[in-house]
Amino acid sequence: MKVYTLLYHENSDYTCSANVTVLTSKEDAQELMRQCYEAFLENSEFNTSAMTDEYYASISDESAIVVDGMDSYNWEIEEHEVTPDDDDAEDIASDVDRRQRIEEAKFRVNEYLSGSEADLDQDLIEEIVDDFYQKIDSAEAENDTWDRAIHDVLLRHADSNKTQYSAENSIKAEDPEDFAKLILESLDSSERTDEVGQRTTPYFVLAHDSKTGISLAVSVTWETHDLEPKDQYFSIHVIDDITPSDAYIETCDPNEESIVKAFDEILKTIMKQ
Numbered sequence: 001m002k003v004y005t006l007l008y009h010e011n012s013d014y015t016c017s018a019n020v021t022v023l024t025s026k027e028d029a030q031e032l033m034r035q036c037y038e039a040f041l042e043n044s045e046f047n048t049s050a051m052t053d054e055y056y057a058s059i060s061d062e063s064a065i066v067v068d069g070m071d072s073y074n075w076e077i078e079e080h081e082v083t084p085d086d087d088d089a090e091d092i093a094s095d096v097d098r099r100q101r102i103e104e105a106k107f108r109v110n111e112y113l114s115g116s117e118a119d120l121d122q123d124l125i126e127e128i129v130d131d132f133y134q135k136i137d138s139a140e141a142e143n144d145t146w147d148r149a150i151h152d153v154l155l156r157h158a159d160s161n162k163t164q165y166s167a168e169n170s171i172k173a174e175d176p177e178d179f180a181k182l183i184l185e186s187l188d189s190s191e192r193t194d195e196v197g198q199r200t201t202p203y204f205v206l207a208h209d210s211k212t213g214i215s216l217a218v219s220v221t222w223e224t225h226d227l228e229p230k231d232q233y234f235s236i237h238v239i240d241d242i243t244p245s246d247a248y249i250e251t252c253d254p255n256e257e258s259i260v261k262a263f264d265e266i267l268k269t270i271m272k273q
Helices: 026-043 088-112 122-137 145-156 176-189 256-271
Strands: 002-011 016-023 055-059 063-068 071-081 163-166 171-174 204-209 215-223 233-240 246-252
Touching: 002 026, 016 026, 026 055, 026 063, 026 071, 088 122, 122 145, 171 176, 176 204, 176 215, 176 256, 204 256, 215 256, 233 256, 246 256
Parallel strands: none
Antiparallel strands: 002 016, 002 071, 055 063, 063 071, 163 171, 171 204, 204 215, 215 233, 233 246
């Protein structure tokens, strides 16, 4: 017996998600894909007469895709051979959904680490998937849930030679110099920008309390809007769940030496707690 799965994967500013529909005939799967594709074009008012390399849509017998800049929407049909077991269709849907989640995680990690995902093995990718969906299941989902899942897993596997420990409060912190290099590389290669077009990084975990499971994370923006080069600076957005400080902003000159000092001062503050 054959069944067919229609996979839908969306990666947009609105959401990054996937779902799977299991059908008993290829014709039904193709018809459903066509309906979804055409409904999307109509609802989004997609202009098929103005397509470019970064703005296009197409459909075939096996797949369909819509790309609008950084946003993408994909449909794909897969064929599966099953035995007549009542649970088979559900098992296939679950397996396909899992594979979609793993591919989604690989994309997110690659985006987050600016192309460095090749160093992560399959087990680590799957751990990130599990962490992400645990956050979803526990109602912790936010726009940055993928980033937080990646941070949390990578932190658990961090190279101990690049961390420092406070025996008094169980806080594990990244080395300021290594962390500064990571931030600067992210700023240099990142396509992330704020509302006025300034380069900005995602949130990176600078310190983590192993007893409580809470963290201090920072995002850095290169403040350049309407500023002469000599007046530009880094703004460090700090989310501090370790101390009562909550969220605040530090600033420093836009160079490695200054940002290392800034990270060092932030760490000194939480190590005193």
